[in-house]
Amino acid sequence: MDTSIEPHHIYHTYMVDAKIRLLTAEKIVASKTPISGYGSLDAEFCLLQIRRIVESITFGAMTRERGRYSALHLIQQAENPRAKGSPTSDWKASEILKRLVEISPHVLPIPVRDEPTQTALGIFHFDRKDIEVNHARLIEFYKRAGGFLHAQNPLVSDFVHRLNEQRKAYDGMPKELAGILDFLRKLLWKHVAITLEFEEGTDPRTSDSPKFAWIVDFMTNNDHQVSIQLAEST
Template sequence: MVKAKKRPEIIYREMMIEALYRLSSADNLIKNSNNFQDAVRVDSAILQIRKAMEAIAFSSIAPSEKRYEDSHRHNKKTIGDHYHARRIMASLAAINPDFYPTPLVPAIRQPDGGWNFGRKTTGYMTRTRFEKFYDRLGKYLHTINPWGKDPQIHQLCKDLPTAIDAIYELLDLHFAVIHIEEPATTQIWLVDAKRDGTVAMTIAMAEGSCVVQPS
């Protein structure tokens, strides 16, 4: 039996839920690590954060799945073999410059009765920081080589709570942009992803192309 394909918005929401769950698990592990003295809990927290970041990368593929798959047809690996968040994001940027979540502040009612969502300007994990931190975590997924350089695990431990909070701030209220070529349409997915693990989505669509203004 062939497994039925899930709709992109369902995949996106499921990946958001997974990312939030893993972030919450990492946060609890850190808080119960005896001030980072419990190496197993620290290592487990690092793994959960990295997996949460990979879930975010996978969610970003969902809206552009076909174009992403087409762009990799020359490779031996299929889309199902991909996992590296930074490489996924580099590929997505080439086909949809607006793929990365755009964090928002709560909407403000306008005089005409409409609502306006302002852009969040600080406190969230930018794409550049996301990719650097993802790579930084990689070397801590392995036992530290005693003959290698100082891994500076203590500095990383200090940075983990701030990084978790920054990812939460990225996801809390954001939108994702999907450009569809045939027929030419643009979708905006407004996503409310709370720290308690609940995720709500609203999808808006406009005919023709749409330009996303930089923050």
């Protein structure tokens, strides 16, 4: 990771990318007729955007906890010398998310309601939205989307069955996509991203006090702007 770039700038880039993909996929799903001319192609395009949004969430979290994440990698390689890879070569969001939840209970975005309450001079409290957020659900979306990225292998014994099952899945895809995109909107549109304190040489799996919090707001549907406010976490 380029340490000359502030982490919140990198996080901002991922969130702008996620917003663009979210708005574009929502537009396609809301269309009464396939924009590409084929419902299956529209669905595959939206699934790719969902997969990329999950990756933006994942790499954004890795950016915030880069010290802890790198330290966990070293521990895992010491525990299993046959383990391969490094923090800089990790790319599979499903595997990265499993590592991230080991190092922080706040690694995922915390969706909050629009208006904070002021509890004291200069201190604001954001109420969480009432939605369940966990890494398993994001991994589910990631893998579901990945299942439509490739053509079926014709040499498998149940090729025809797999092809028919995939075609059936396309029939219910608009409703499924709308549900996934609605969840991602609620998760990301206004959220808090927390980074924990970490002292090099300590066990990254041991939780610590929050170091800082970023208040992220996607604001309006009319543009690709994303606001990030840097705040001390109390």
